[in-house]
Amino acid sequence: MKKTILSLIAIAACCSDAAAQKPADLNKAVVNVVTYDANGYVLRSAYGFLIGENGEAVAPYQTFNGAARAEIIDWKGQQAQVKRIAGASSAYDLIRFTTDIPQKKLVTLTPATAPAAKDADMMLAFYTTDKKALPQNVSITAADLYNDHYYYETTAANEDRFVGCPLLNAEGKVVALVQKNVLKDATTACAIDISFATELTINAQSAFSSDLNNVNIAKQLPVNDEESAFSYTYMLLHSQIDSAIVMTTCQDFIGLYPENTKILNERATYYAARGNYAAADADLKSAIALGGQNVSDCLYTQSVLMYNKMLVTDTANDPWPEWTLDTALKAAEEAYNAAPQPVYLLQQGQILFSMQQYAEAYEKFMAVNASEIANAQSFFYAANALERAEGDNTAIIALLDSAVAHLKTPYDSDAAPYIFARAQHLANAGEHRKATADYNEYEKIIGPKNLTAYFYYLRMQAEMGSRMYQQALDDVHTAITRSTNDEEKADYLLEQALLQLRVNLLDEAIASCNDIFALKDDMADAYKICGIAYGEKKNKGKMMEMFTKAQELGAENIEELLEKYK
Numbered sequence: 001m002k003k004t005i006l007s008l009i010a011i012a013a014c015c016s017d018a019a020a021q022k023p024a025d026l027n028k029a030v031v032n033v034v035t036y037d038a039n040g041y042v043l044r045s046a047y048g049f050l051i052g053e054n055g056e057a058v059a060p061y062q063t064f065n066g067a068a069r070a071e072i073i074d075w076k077g078q079q080a081q082v083k084r085i086a087g088a089s090s091a092y093d094l095i096r097f098t099t100d101i102p103q104k105k106l107v108t109l110t111p112a113t114a115p116a117a118k119d120a121d122m123m124l125a126f127y128t129t130d131k132k133a134l135p136q137n138v139s140i141t142a143a144d145l146y147n148d149h150y151y152y153e154t155t156a157a158n159e160d161r162f163v164g165c166p167l168l169n170a171e172g173k174v175v176a177l178v179q180k181n182v183l184k185d186a187t188t189a190c191a192i193d194i195s196f197a198t199e200l201t202i203n204a205q206s207a208f209s210s211d212l213n214n215v216n217i218a219k220q221l222p223v224n225d226e227e228s229a230f231s232y233t234y235m236l237l238h239s240q241i242d243s244a245i246v247m248t249t250c251q252d253f254i255g256l257y258p259e260n261t262k263i264l265n266e267r268a269t270y271y272a273a274r275g276n277y278a279a280a281d282a283d284l285k286s287a288i289a290l291g292g293q294n295v296s297d298c299l300y301t302q303s304v305l306m307y308n309k310m311l312v313t314d315t316a317n318d319p320w321p322e323w324t325l326d327t328a329l330k331a332a333e334e335a336y337n338a339a340p341q342p343v344y345l346l347q348q349g350q351i352l353f354s355m356q357q358y359a360e361a362y363e364k365f366m367a368v369n370a371s372e373i374a375n376a377q378s379f380f381y382a383a384n385a386l387e388r389a390e391g392d393n394t395a396i397i398a399l400l401d402s403a404v405a406h407l408k409t410p411y412d413s414d415a416a417p418y419i420f421a422r423a424q425h426l427a428n429a430g431e432h433r434k435a436t437a438d439y440n441e442y443e444k445i446i447g448p449k450n451l452t453a454y455f456y457y458l459r460m461q462a463e464m465g466s467r468m469y470q471q472a473l474d475d476v477h478t479a480i481t482r483s484t485n486d487e488e489k490a491d492y493l494l495e496q497a498l499l500q501l502r503v504n505l506l507d508e509a510i511a512s513c514n515d516i517f518a519l520k521d522d523m524a525d526a527y528k529i530c531g532i533a534y535g536e537k538k539n540k541g542k543m544m545e546m547f548t549k550a551q552e553l554g555a556e557n558i559e560e561l562l563e564k565y566k
Helices: 002-014 023-029 194-198 204-208 226-237 243-256 261-273 277-290 295-312 325-338 342-354 358-369 376-388 393-405 413-428 432-446 453-465 469-481 486-502 506-519 524-536 540-552 558-564
Strands: 030-036 042-050 056-059 069-073 079-089 094-099 121-124 136-146 149-157 166-168 174-179 188-193
Touching: 023 030, 023 166, 030 056, 094 194, 121 149, 149 166, 149 174, 174 194, 188 194, 204 226, 226 243, 226 261, 243 261, 261 277, 261 295, 277 295, 295 325, 295 342, 325 342, 342 358, 342 376, 358 376, 376 393, 376 413, 393 413, 413 432, 413 453, 432 453, 453 469, 453 486, 469 486, 486 506, 486 524, 506 524, 524 540, 524 558, 540 558
Parallel strands: none
Antiparallel strands: 030 042, 030 069, 042 056, 056 094, 069 079, 079 094, 121 136, 121 166, 136 149, 149 188, 166 174, 174 188
16 A cells, blocks of 8 residues: 555656645645534534635535534634535535635645546545645545546545545546445445536525525625626525525625615615615615616615505604605606606505595506506506595596406406406496496405405395396395394394395395394384385284384384375
């Protein structure tokens, strides 16, 4: 073995490659990696090695799984913090990261450009504080190709002290990272192609990587690509990732791209959603001050955040009184002046509606309806504003018709508010059959099991106006069965009795009234209806009994009814 090591030393010494390392220095690139949990307790310890530039290193992924902090310790006992995760894969058990280790006289390894072959002689560097120690001599016993890379079997001992350490060729370049052989009774270790590690990166989609998100240490931004870096940071801001990591990523982005106001916009939204209006305000002011082509978007975001804050703020305990509906409206107007986009008019309309300036809000919504972004919602907004402004019901129905016309068919749950509102306005306009059709559509969308007694009462009235008496009787019965208390049930029983009387179901009307009396005995109209039913049946005794009780309870027109049935 001594002879083989000496031959490797001779090969390395003769190598003309400037990047080649002296065998005596190779161990110095191996570091001890220690990870900690959120409470500062040691989570795991393993080995890794420095590779490339700027204190970058690779190590087994499982060492970092669940970690909140990590550090490395080099052969001299010098400690350095892990700064950013640059890529991770639980499947390959590899993680790449950067550190703040001082660069002076730092020994780092270089990835090999070619794989190793079976039976190749290799050097295994390991962690040691002995600066004179030489790497171990090992060899490759198998090299299996997988996804254009290699898995190796080696003669290295299957011991924890070698897991995560580099396997090097004669030039001192890293060919693979040693991994534990998990086969039962295995005595020799495996190794994974270093290319698996060097190709690990962070991209925009990495925000959704469970492997990366299971490591609670900030990640490195996608390099040399502002759009990808923005997309990654944006996705973090709209995720449930730990806020400290999100803020660190934002600061990294701003440090790299200080003129990019879009990230200030997004961070302001993040702050506002968490009630930190002062920080949101500062970010927006900075973004607006920077100007540029995105200034109108910044003003729009400012308006939206101000408006949203006012929707949920108790004015008596306002956490940020600088933001009001007036300032929100001003920001929306400035956004439109900077770039006349119809969405900024829509924002103005919503604010004016909240300020109860309904006529002005209606004008803004109608301007939006004349633009290319007109949709069901904008017509619905206009209808609501016109209704609050006491506008013509026919014009309101026309707007609701336009709103419904912009909906996709078959209708889904999003269509329900539009159709229900139109049904009510149609009923008020005396268009009972059209109103009934809309109520039927609404029932289909929402589902009968999800509807209340009041819905069936409303549809019953529309059906009565359409002379659809059987349907009306069915609906009022459903309203009775869905009543939530005796008071409500008695009211719907009264409606049923009145309808039964109208269609000459006299016995049924009397039965409904008796059901009312069992719930409450002071409903004057119930005695009155019951008296009419008995009058129609020529039962003057019961009629007089009912009318007398109704009169005692304050019912009107009893004298006229007595005269009618005398």
